[in-house]
Amino acid sequence: MQKRYLNDDLRHLHEKFYSEFPEHPVSYSMFCKCRPFWVVKPSTKDRETCLCIKHENIQYLIEKLYQSQLITTKRIETFIGNICCDIDNKNCMYRQCDICEKREVEMNEQDLTKQVSWYKWCTRREEKVKNDSIVTVSTTVKIEETGILGHLIDEFQESLKKFCYHYFNIVHQYQALKRLKENLNDNEVVIHMDFSENFNCKYEKEIQSVHFGASQRSISLHTGLVYHQNKVLFSFCSISDCKQHNPAAIWAHVTPVLKMIKEKIGTIDTVYFVSDGPTTQYRNKQNFYLLCTYFFTIGFKVGNWNFLEAGHGKGAADGIGAAVKRTADRVVANGQDVTDAKSFMQVLKDSNTSVQLFLVxxxxxxxVNKLLPDSLKPIPQTMKIHQVFCQEHHNLKVQSRHVSCFCKKPEPCDCFGVSEFQFDKSNATNIQSDSLDQSVIGKWCIVTYDNKPYPGIIQDIDANECEVQVMHRIGENRFYWPMVHDILWYHHSNFVTLIEPPTKVGSRHYEVDKRVWKRVKDDLGI
Known part of the structure; x- marks a missing residue:
């Protein structure tokens, strides 16, 4: 029997039942007793979380268009098929096809001046008080937008064009990686991995100051599975008290996994990595550099990193994280303490788990961090890349493309347009980029927000973030100071470079040195 969730309070449902069927009077208690066993009350854990913002926002538009009787279906796939010649063709889905590029969804006739409202997830800046001063913070909220029906249609048509690109990447990456796992050679493995949410350490009994205070500790978990010839060779979980999730930490977590692969099957020389694509973790210049350098020191010949589409990176690796956390929680409930990475690893070993455990x-x-150059230029259009690959004797050269293809593996094919990039000493940017320590407080810098560069003054520094008071943009390389200070903490990966103070242009506006600004844009691939 399929489980059903109640979407309303039982008392309201009883009133509704009584109004619809007055000839069948039933008391509230009897009504509750008659509730079928498969109709259950939802809990907070039954909510859908970690949803894709692009899917949710376009679905809100579709629902409002459907309510307004402008369309006759709510299926996004139907609309994609209506405006694209072939949903399996990259040019069509990227809106680069000469035939279907300008197609739009046909709407039923309605009064386009009618006022309507719809929901939307968006990131916006809000003012908050911190240390007796007003600062601006970035938050993601669900808002209600209002406008005329014509504006709603325009937003939907524009959003659908961008969504086609997103949808193609989702389907193509899943299908390509599925075929890859089904057709692995004897010398190849796939490693599907992801950082699990940090595990909060627990005592069997906790005093109040530990339960609510800053005494709570957490540990980092990097989980995944290794596939060989369409079978799981082993699952793994690397555990660390170090909570960094940057490229150096990634390779510190992956190294023991790669060594175990070599121990189990010494002939393996090709590794296909599969992960999601956050720019602070896997999809960035430092990770690509380590892939074409450090990776080969472990004894492999071909490295190939593949990224799932943004918002759709959930997979088997997340199940490993859930399993080990559940085991640790059960041990705590049975009377043991889990206070750090070593004790976490020990309780898992004692539980006879089949997951391979590594302490980092x-x-x-x-x-690993010491192997990274002080400065590297990023690969152009990094955010659009879904596959990066390199070979041992290519001398710091990496190749990339917008979507994955393995039709000639392990040799690279020319499908979907391959780009090449060479890491060498000349890639070190000439822009000033000192190490981030207390000495840079008060200096001007460039940081990125939503992949756009902004100048600002560094206010504070900690191990992983820098606090920067940034200017607002009014045009290309034109900035001004807002009335309310815009001060945010930026991860070090969002720090681009130190700069000289911008030059004043007019009464309020400022301009970053043109040569520096051009170099920043080139480095960021924009």
Missing amino acids: EEEDVDA
Whole structure:
């Protein structure tokens, strides 16, 4: 029997039942007793979370268009098929096809001046008080937009064009990676991995100051599975008290996994990595550099990193994280303490888990971090890349493309347009880019927000973030100071470079040095 969730309070449902069927009077208590066993009350854990913002926003538009009787279906796939010649063709879905490029969804006739409202998820800046001063913080909220029906249609048509690109990437990446796992050679493995949400350490009994205070500790978990010839070779979980999730930490977590692969099957020389694509973790210049350098020191010949589409990176690796956390929570409930990475690892070993466990020390992360140059130029259009691959004897050269293809593996094919990038000493940017320590407080810098560069003054520094008071943009390389200070904490990966103070242009506006600004845009691929 399929489970059903109640969407209203039982008392309201009883009143509704009584109004619709007055000839069948039933008391409230009897009404509750007659509730079928498969109709259950939802809990907060039954909510849908970690949804894709692009899917949700376009679905809100579709629902309002459907309510307004402008369209006859709510299926997004129907609209994609209506405006594209072939949903399996990259040019069509990227809106680059000469035949269907300008197609739009046909709407039923309605009064386009009618006022309507619809929901939308968006990121916006809000003012908050911190240390007796007003600062601006970034938050993601669900808002209600209002406008005329014509504006709603325009927003839907524009959103659908962008969504086609998103939809094609989702389907193509899943299908390509599925075929890859089904057709692995003897010398190839796939590693599907992801950082699990940090595990909060727990005691069997906790005093109040530990339960609510800053004494709570957490540990980092990097989980995944290794596939060989369409079978799971082993699942793994690397555990660390170091909570960094940057490229150096990633390779510190992956190194023992790669060594175990070599121990189990010594002939493996090709590794296909699969992960989601956050720019602070997997999809950035430092990770690509380590892929074409450090990776080959472990004894492999071909490295190939593939990214799932943004918002759709959930997979088997998340199940490993859930399993080990559930095991640790059960052990705590049975009377043991889990206070750090070592005790977490020990309780999992004692539970006879089949997951391979590795302990990663902070020294391991530091060792990899020392291999990174002080400055690297990013690969152009990094945010659009879904596959990066390199070979041992290519001397720091990496190749990339917008979507994955394995039709000639392990040799690279020319499908979907391959771009090449060479890491070498000349890639070190000439823009000033000192190490981030207390000495840079008060200096001007460039940071990125929503992948756009902004100048600002560094206010504070900690291990992973820098606090910057940024200017607002009014045009290309034109900035001004807002009336309310815009001060945010930016992760170090969003820090681009130190700069000289911008030059004043007119009474209120400022301009970053033109040569520096051009170099920043080139580095960011914009």
